[in-house]
Amino acid sequence: MMRIDFLTILPDLLESPFNFSMLKRAQKKGIVEIHIHDIRDYSTDKQRSVDDYAFGGGAGMVMIIQPIESLILKLKQEREYDEIIYMSPDATVWNQQEANRLSMVENIIILCGHYKGVDQRLRDHYITKEISIGDYVLTGGELAAAIVIDSVVRLIPGVLSDETSALTDSHQDGLLSPPVYTRPSDYKGWKVPEVLLSGNNKLINEWRENKSLEITKKIRPDLIDED
Numbered sequence: 001m002m003r004i005d006f007l008t009i010l011p012d013l014l015e016s017p018f019n020f021s022m023l024k025r026a027q028k029k030g031i032v033e034i035h036i037h038d039i040r041d042y043s044t045d046k047q048r049s050v051d052d053y054a055f056g057g058g059a060g061m062v063m064i065i066q067p068i069e070s071l072i073l074k075l076k077q078e079r080e081y082d083e084i085i086y087m088s089p090d091a092t093v094w095n096q097q098e099a100n101r102l103s104m105v106e107n108i109i110i111l112c113g114h115y116k117g118v119d120q121r122l123r124d125h126y127i128t129k130e131i132s133i134g135d136y137v138l139t140g141g142e143l144a145a146a147i148v149i150d151s152v153v154r155l156i157p158g159v160l161s162d163e164t165s166a167l168t169d170s171h172q173d174g175l176l177s178p179p180v181y182t183r184p185s186d187y188k189g190w191k192v193p194e195v196l197l198s199g200n201n202k203l204i205n206e207w208r209e210n211k212s213l214e215i216t217k218k219i220r221p222d223l224i225d226e227d
């Protein structure tokens, strides 16, 4: 059983992504438990503030330590966490290898950043892992966190109905996936590659591997040059 605690100032934004398809099924089956916490509920001041001006000036607000720390401390009192993750564009970029690794842990806290980000001292003292989903800036970390957790949960055994299908995903072997086809084998004269209809598994696998390599070289040469 994996438990995920989201820390956010926009809880409504995170409700929906986990209420459909396999993510919903995973929760129903008791494979994962998702909890969404509103950081504002833990603010001790009357206005329920979650942000303040940056020391040193400059545009943009900074998320304050107090409500986030109170929430983290409360959760840590209840159980141990394997990772306390901070979603931020200022981090290393998420990939399939990282998703595989994170799918094997038990308890995760994910803090969704907003504005100019959180006070650095929170990062220094509580955050064990920082994740960006790409080199572009979102309004907040919520959608990024949903993407990360979607990619993780589907890798947990028992979540995908066809357990082997995660193994043949794009990126799982470091390459893009080969093209796929279904019936009819001839649609208005658009034909499915003959080899796929041959029934010869050895030839079919060879064809798929070659296509994967060809497509990856063309569209994402960086994936091949890297190693």
Ligand code: ADE
Residues within 6 Å of the ligand: 087, 088, 089, 113, 131, 132, 133, 134, 135, 136, 137, 138, 139, 140, 141, 144
């Ligand atoms: N918050 C804002 N932009 C982000 C990004 N690219 N990745 C993760 N969190 C973010």
